[in-house]
Amino acid sequence: MTLNKLKKYSWEISDNPEHPAGMAMLYATGMSDKKMKQPFVGVASCGYESNPCNMHLNDFAGLIKASSQEYDLTGLVFNTIGISDGTSMGTLGMRYSLVSREIIADSIESFILGHSFDGCIAVAGCDKNMPGAVIGMLRINRPAIMVYGGTIASGLYKGEKLNIVSAFEAFGKRVQGTISDEDYDGIIRNACPGKGACGGMYTANTMSSAIEAMGMSLPYSATYPANSAEKLRECQEVNKYMRILLEKDIKPKDIVTRKSIENAVRVAIILGGSTNAVLHLLAIARTAGVDFSLDDFKALNDVTPMLGDFKPSGKFLMEDLHEQGGLPAVMKYLLNKGILHGDCMTVTGKTLEENLENIDPIVPSVVNCIHPLEDPIKKTGHLCILKGNLAPEGGVSKITGKEGTAFTGPAKVFDSEQEANDAIRDHKVQSGDVVVIRNVGPKGAPGMPEMLKPTSMIIGAGLGSDVALITDGRFSGGTHGFVVGHVTPEAWCGGPIGLVKDGDIITIDADKLNLSVNVSEEEFAERKKAWSPKPIEGLQGTLKKYNKLVATASEGCVTDKF
Secondary structure, eight states: OOHHHHOTTTHHHHSOTTOHHHHHHHHHTTOOHHHHTSOEEEEEEOOOSSSTTTTTHHHHHHHHHHHHGGGTOEEEEEEOOOOOHHHHTTSGGGGGHHHHHHHHHHHHHHHHHHTTOSEEEEEEOSTTHHHHHHHHHHHHTSSEEEEEOOBOOOEEETTEEEOHHHHHHHHHHHHHTOSOHHHHHHHHHHSOOSSSBOSSSSHHHHHHHHHHHHTSSOTTTTTSBTTSHHHHHHHHHHHHHHHHHHHHTOOHHHHSOHHHHHHHHHHHHHTTOOTHHHHHHHHHHHHHTOOOOHHHHHHHHHHOOBOBOBTTTSSBOHHHHHHTTHHHHHHHHHHHTTOSOTTOBOTTSSBHHHHTTTOOOOOOOTTSSBOOTTSOSBSSOSEEEEEETTEEEEEEEEOOSTTOSEEEEEEEEESSHHHHHHHHHTTOSOTTOEEEEOSOSTTTTTSOOBOHHHHHHHHHTTOTTTOEEEESSBOOTTOOSEEEEEEESOGGGTOGGGGOOTTOEEEEETTTTEEEESOOHHHHHHHHHTOOOOOOOSOOHHHHHHHHHOOOGGGTTOSOOO
16 A cells, blocks of 8 residues: 555645645645655644643653654644643632543544544543543544553652552641641652652543553553653554554544443453543443443443452552553453453454453452452442432442442532532531532533542541542542442532432442432422522633533533534
8 A cells, every 4th residue: 555545634735736735834844745745643742741640741742753754654743731630629620620521522623634634643641631532533533542641650758658649638637637747748749759640540540441441542551651661662653553553444433332342341340440431431432423321331330340459449559550461461361251352453453352362361369459350359340320319310439348338327518619628627527427519510510520629538537437428520530438429410400419408318329229318209399499500600611611512421421412
């Protein structure tokens, strides 16, 4: 196949005598005739300088661009955004975190289609970067590969391994007066030692693992650390596989299928991943045209065990899995056990089974980061989909079993995260309470912020086993404890969570998959008569559009379903 035949789209701007302006502009950039005749590959970078997850991504994008010439491709870097969850957590800026997923997808769609490029390589680091990149790739449906920026190394203070959640939980201890100012400062300064995404099985590592299992990134991409030689090699070799995808005309919708979505869900559950995986995988499936709902997620969770002993509820970090063989070793073990579909196409141009052919499976054990299937941490999945009169359309809970499986207590209701944080700080949340944080859903916030700060404060206050929390917002992958998020319908849309009053008795039952409150339908109807949406002041631009367009959490919070 000649190079010109691989230029399926970019010939329109670089080799089209009827479009001289495009050629003139490319020559103006200093582009050589050789580069003009090669396929154009957009290298999308989510790099920015203000957090460790993304601070190195522009460097990776530069490596990818430089190596493109080795494979007779013309790599051209463009930028999209990211919003740091860690930086924005507990602030009004957190409303933009989930929104950034759509902005990233919009950017990739707009740039690649607007400039007639032949393919896309996206370099993504923080939580929403990765699903945003994959959604954008599915929209363009041209050969595409995601490169994960990699996991961070663990921090260390006074002999204790640290990660980003250590900082939030230290704040809870400080509020309770159980940590010195010196140790608090020491933890903050040492929690994040350099570049890379949060080190536990939080949302970034959950999504990188799910996307590798889905086939949209290269083997080991999820587990190579950000500061490793292997990650640099991945950046230098990714164009080899882009060339293969172009030659074989393998596109994202050839890779993201019902079976590959099931592989992604299975891996997210087996590793003990973040509740955010539910939102993102539903959105990816919808964009791919795959019929996959919250009920399908529930069905897989019901038959998939949790094997990963990772933080926040476990002991290990992603760097430990890297040392024990990486994600391919886990997937080979699962494939051998009949857990994964091996016939799914991937970005290597080979099937998942072919990629794993020469990989040694991980050797699981109860002292390993991966437990055996015969002795799981939890026999069914931890990403429980709950329904009931408080969540008629569903809610998502991360129940590992270490928290127990049921909780009943009186509601303590807050109409914002800040109100809840203030109450926890002032010791107004007591053992036995069910904290309700509402009006923080996709439309009500807007933006469905994560509630890591209140949950971390509860853990830090020593109430992790004695207080539950439910919300129409989200949770960070770093959240643990007895918590339920994504409660749908959300309060701002008139959902039952918006009608709960202080003292109502709420029951969370992970065995029966039920979230209910002891309020009758008649009483709810009476309360609804006096209800009105909480006013949202000062909406403009991005958040105003998001409030109008966003679908429910149970539909993945996509913005093009209308």
